[in-house]
Amino acid sequence: MAEETVLHHPEIETGHEPFMPADEFASNSPMKVSYGKMMMWYFLLSDAFTFSAFLISYGAIRMSNAWWPDPNHVFNAMPFMGHRKIPLGFVSIMTFILILSSVAVVLAVIEGHRMNKKGVLKWMLGGIIGGAAFLGCQAWEWAHLIEEGLRPFYNPFGPDEKGLTHLVHETLTKSPGPVAFGALFFGITGFHGFHVFTGVCLNVWGFFATLSGKFEKVGHYEMIEKLGLYWHFVDLVWVFVFLAFYLL
Amino acid sequence: MSAFLLILTVALVIIVVFQIGKSAELARILRGEEGKEETNSSLALITSVIGFIILILSIITIFIYKPKFLPVSASEQGVWIQQMINWTMFFTCTVYIFTTFLLFWFVYKYQYKKDRKAFWFPDDLRLELAWTIIPAIVLTVLVVLGIQKWFKVFSPAPSDAIIVEAIGQQFKWNIRYAGADKILGKKDFSLTNSDNELGINWNDKNSHDDFMADEIVLPVNTPVLFKLGALDVLHNFNLSQFRMKMDCVPGIPTEYWMRPTISTDSMRLITGNPEFDYEVNCSEMCGSAHYNMRKVLKVVSRAEYDKWAKDQSENHSYYKTVVLPAMKEKGGEISMNTDTTKNNIKH
């Protein structure tokens, strides 16, 4: 853990105030990051464990079931395309939206390091729009699957004679496919969506705080950096949700 | 009123001790430095005496209570487990006696003396290596022995094993024997209803000679494979005298096999208790009557068992005694939905 322990503290020696702002102790930190960023990092590590537990549970349930719906057949609808089947099309667009919104936030962070308020505002706005768009897409996808009959307690996607995924339209009391599929899909994408939503809210707050000149007054845009970390984490989780639900 | 008295008594005890403690504390402080060393010395004496008494009693009482422990294992598997316990007991008791003795001896021996100076001894690589490596070796032995026996216990059941199905339900055990054909009839959860709680598929001919038993009867020296399941919540099929235990999980069938070696009659002689019976109990919290899930298990001679099983299978099979009459009553219209392929397609 103690990668390097600092024996001499030139900065602290010159700091004569009895109450030192926490950051001046950073010279004593083996990580060389401020405590705020460190807390954000470890919070994300902790959250990563939550998501991993969800995804591992998903894997375990899927592996212990005899049959599982093929994502290429389940996720093949696209808005404005009528009944044309485009496997993975929509979700790829969602992925790009989220990546681009992440890029926007990185650029906002970089502008923050240049103390460029206008740049921060511009890119934060981009990030917020991207996040909101992603949420919109997710809402559409959920609505579409619910329309097809998927519920947390009911899964209309069952196997046909060849064992291929087949959407059963009549309502049965017993699910044609594994029940847990719907529950896991709504549960995990919902939990991710909740994170995205929180992230958008935080980014909106960051945007207005920047607008009001709060960070300019403080002298740095570290808060934007922390928001950025959270936002990228949401993107990171999506990579694995995408992998687990749409690719494998 | 009695509640009030109860609280009053407890409060009174506390107040009395408290007052004594207060005055004793005052006296102690008044005596100053000298008193301190004296108190310290008597505390050291009391602590180590209590420590040694606990040490001695804890060892002696093992021998007092040993006769009350589980009698000799009634299954072959249990004997292996008992061996492992003996090994572990030997090592852990040695460590326990040795370290506890040192602890309380040090407390007395190195008690505070005003003019003594503690020995500066911050570390010693050899010592630390020693007590890292020695436990490591002992534990390696225990792990190897333990895992060996573990795999012996969880080896596949012999092919001649009698198959008994035990399904836990709040708060009883459903015991099903495979009957004359030695094959349990198939089950399907989608067939479960109040007429057929276990979801047995009566279209499967193997199920027709299966019988449900009020008590478990097993032949001695013959392996028995328990197929376990649960209908509602987790249960645990525990045969303490056989050292056997396994959870019953709804949705995931589990199993466990063993070879009973001591019949009920012999065990009655061994324990000197003519009333003795092997008992099945539930060892996994399953609700308000968790403590009442009892079933008697009898180990009898092979001949006795064969006779019993034949009789049960021929005359008391579940299909014959319960299902068929019910079918007749309903005009043969009992639901026998066999279309189960949909839900059971394999990879």
Add this chain to the structure above:
Amino acid sequence: MSHGHILGDSEYKSQVSAVWKATLYMGIITIVEVVIALLWMNYLADSLPRLMLNVFFIVASALKAFFIIAEFMHLKYEKRALIISLAVPLVFLVWAIIAFSWEASAWFHMKGLVSP
């Protein structure tokens, strides 16, 4: 990263270009993933084992995750101590994945014991 320091122009440019480069890579990986998934579904399903495809997907996703963590979250430029302190706990997850999948395959096997 200290706060007083303001990025110079060259640093700024190199950082921005690094970000766009990472974005480009991630975009390419995603497209390749989707294309391969579709190819497999339509043409390759019989000739290639599914396992190979899954391994490819996992590796590709790990690569994407690397770009996000290293470039976007800027971890590549942080102190090694921080990187290690974040990476080591993930080992627990690796063991969890092994254990849970091992268990899941056992459940699958056990369920097969009664189902016809």
Add this chain to the structure above:
Amino acid sequence: MEQTIEKIATADHGHGIGHHEEHHHVETFINKYIFSQDHKMIARQFLFTGMIWAIIGGLFSVLFRVQLGWPDATFPALEQLFGNWFTDGKLDPNAYYMLVTMHGTIMVFFVLTAGLSGTFANFLIPLQIGARDMASGFINMLSYWFFFASSVVMFSSFFVSGGAASGGWTIYPPLSALPQASPGSGAGMTLWLISMTLFIGSTLMGGLNYVSTVLNLRTKGMDLFRMPLTVWALFFTAIIGILSFPVLVSGVVLLVFDRTLGTSFYLSDIYIAGKALSNSGGSPILFQHLFWFLGHPEVYIVILPAMGMVSEILATNSRKPIFGYKAMVFSILGITILGFIVWAHHMFMSGMNPFIGSVFTLFTLLIAIPSAVKVFNWLTTLWRGNIRLNSASLFSIGFVSVFISGGVTGIWLGNAIIDVQLHDTYFVVAHFHIVMGIAAFFGMFAGVYHWFPKMFGRFMNETLGYVHFFVSFIGSYIIFWPMHYLGMSGVPRRYYSFKEFQAFSQYDDLNKIISMGAIMVFIAQLLFVANFVYSIYRGRKMTKDNLNPWQSNTLEWTTDVEPGHGNWKGAIPTVYRWAYDYSKNPTGADFTPQNVPLTEEELANESKKH
């Protein structure tokens, strides 16, 4: 960041600092005692709440021990006090299971997690590493209030219809997922889950704060390897909390879905109350894995702080450096790491794959090695010491004793094959109560007696402390040692009554002894509480000329009698040495605090070494 500056300005009246557009807050009652951001006040809040919970949890254990000890007697007095938990003077089976469940939940989470590490991590970390306060006082405050909210929710669950959760503290589904399975699985279970989610929030916020404080806010010269072992232990405790609790979040969220939305994560093929449920494809064992992924590290969350404090107190009171400081640190690290990979040893008999069981046996028994190292190091610390016995050191010695007694039985239970016989018997109850219940409590008591003067500026009554220790120590063995024998006799745990079974009904004598021990120990704890409360107001005062009553080396004793917010009035002391320079100089003082510069002789030795 902003908060820190604000906080600094709050506490530091008059000292100018760089960023000082800030104003002086007036210390009102509310922000001093209730919504305080001072780590010392938050520590006291955690301690008080934890103590209240401990009394409730202890009382519960007395109630169900009364049932087990005297199964045939009736107790009208208890019926008057506890109303509908008793019918005709006898404890109701459902109430019994509720009490057992809540005893476990309260003790493990509210007392030994929040009450122990919440109190001492908050109190000791900043004081011992030389920091003004936690990294973020605001988050620290939130951490307490989340805990408080979680407490309120849990407490309210006693009063809903059906009572509080009653499926055991491990809340295994399907029992906890199906309201029709048990009365406690209704509203009580819902509140349990809500309460636990809030509690996890509290632990997470606390843990993040402790970790970043230890890493970033150490004073000048306080290298990681100069930190007292308490700080090390609390640091790793916080790490364990950060990494393991989130997994419980997942498990709990999925359970909530199963309960409310009819999903099938943990449920499959269930026929209950005459109805077949439509859930399929889930696995009850999955929950057990998720639960114990938290649950096992949780026991180290409980025991590590106690280990840390005991190390510190033993060194101080035997006037010797702790033996093998680095070995102690690495054994804590080892325990932390191993703690994360052994969870399934709680589930050997759960229908788990036996092959994976053997791997878990191997990992589990490995934990005995760092534990053994710790025990031997404590013993060597006592060896040739000059041992001062006071309440704190008595409890520390008691800790070592019970840690040995409870630890060795861990070697039994960790071995899967022995677990076949002993799983879910009283042997397990004995093992974990001794090794993480009693031991953690002893560590906590040692900590309270040792740091009480620092917390409240007064001393506790030592004589009552001795009485408290001896009764607790003897009582603990009276309660838990016979339980090993019950376990060896196959008596299962969580049984309301043993009358139904021939094999288990012959231990009335042992059960009676255990119950009497439990009542005795409980009364001793009430005595401790009385001593504690009395001493806060009327105890012997700590005086300004004896700021370091135990002649300890660590930094907290360099502050005022009752340090204000900000801890040190002047500059923060600089640290020149590790925390264990006791009796180093054979002729000089028998202790050298960390803020004393190295002597010339020592400097010469240092340079010789390099």
